[in-house]
Amino acid sequence: MKIAIIGSNGFVGTRLVEHLHLDSPHTAVPIVRQPSSLALPARFAIDWRLADALDSDSLAAALHGCDAVVHAALGDPDQITRMPAVLCAAAARAGLRRIVYLSSASVHGQDIPPGTDEETPLHTRHSLDYNNAKVRAERALFAAARRHSLHVYALRPGVVFGPRSRWITDAAQALRDGVAWLHGDGSGICNTIYIDNLVHAIRLCLEHSDPAATATRAYLVADAETVTWADFHAPVARALEVPAEAIHRVEHLPAFPKSFRQRVDQTLSRPWAQKLLPAFPHKLKQNTKKILATLSTPPPPDAWTIPAAPRPVITEEQALLQQCRWKIPHARATGLLAYHPPVTFAEGMARSLAWLSFARPDLFPEKVTSIK
Structure with missing residues (x-):
């Protein structure tokens, strides 16, 4: 099959191109908005195309001749909301019927209520605009899919980590800067999914022999293990030789009034x-x-003030995530798609840290070797 990948220059899209090109019988067709976004996909001799994910005409032309499409494009809340309808209209014009759309477990919020699964009703009262946009996008996606008679899979991953992931680089940078933190004992559920496990789920959607029985549904996908935020930080801290006691413990989280x-x-x-x-x-x-x-521009720092010791940098997103007490289930993906995560959390973290040592050697302690 020829698989079009919209947003192929992003974290997920880049890895998907690599998998399909190097380890599958399929042909990857990266679709990006501008040539400068082809820095990674174009290192392979593959058929890449240019299109705007918000322009139905250019997108339909780029999808011509493909058998399925994976939508992994990013955007602001307005763009996120508008892209699914454009995607479905363009796919229908190009003669495609199968779409895999990268949604997010954030449609349920970062602090996911216990008992949540794919049948839990969604709402747009989240404090983060991104979450509400993803909810609107899913609704638009399924409505357009029914209108155009398409087979649509909406995957809802949690914290997607791996080589090139901001979750790995941000955690390492925070540990190195002395501003990493955990809420209480760090027992909040992280809901990780290693990038190759997400790619595996995407391929299952693309390759399922009976899409009529499995499509037009949302699927939560995650790693097999229940990973806490303490579990996530621990291997990164060990690799950087940052002692556990250097991680700030925050018992009382701040309020986040809107500016x-x-x-x-x-x-x-x-x-x-x-x-x-x-x-x-x-x-x-x-x-x-x-x-x-x-x-909204903050005042410049006072040159006469003595710099304070590093303090934890707490964002609203991270504060909500670290309060989560629910491991998202992937029973639907297992039952209907035969999804079983092929990579363990430990292996995924080892691969991520191996990449980090190559990409950001400045974060690692210098090794002093004696000269004999």
Whole structure:
């Protein structure tokens, strides 16, 4: 099969291109918006194409001749919401019927309520715009799939880690800078999925012999093991030779009130606001953006203040994630797709750290060798 991959320059898309090209009978067809995004995919002699994930005409042309498409493109909340309908319309015009869409377990929130599975009703009352956008995107995806009679799989992975992952580089950088932290004893559930396990799930969706029986559904996918945030940080800290006691323990998490700029951005991301925006003059919108940027710029540091000791950097996303007490199930993926994660968490972390030592040797302690 010819598999089109939208967003093939991203973390998941790059790894999927590698797998399909090097270890499958399929032909990978990377689709990116601009030539500069082909730095990694174009190292292989493969048929790459240019298209905008928000332009149905260019996307339909790029999908021509392919048998299936994987959508792994990123974007802001508005783009995330709009892309599925464009994708389905373009796929239908190109004669494709099978779509694998990369959604996220974040449709259930970062602090996923116990008992959650694919049948749990979704809502758009999350505090993070990304979550609400992913919910709207899934709804648009399934509605468009029914309208165009397509076989659509929406995969909902949790924390996707591996070589090139921000979860690995961010954790290592935080440990090296002395700002890494855990909530309490770090027993919150991390809900990891190693990148090759996610690629395995994607291939199962692409290769299933009876898509009519398995498609037009959402699938939670995760590693087999229950991994805590302490479990996630421990091997990274050992590799960097950072003592466990250097990780800050945070018992009381801060509140995250929305700033004026965040409230404006949240309002503008809503569908009704996006419909109104084209009516406003371009110059007015540009001047408004400049004013908002000025209001949200933090004051410069005081040169006379003695720098304080490193303190943990706590984001709202991370605070919610570390409070999670529910291991997301993948029973549906196992039952309908025969999904069994082929890579253990320990092996996935070992591969990730091996890559990190190559990509970011500055994070690792220098080895002093004696000269005899």
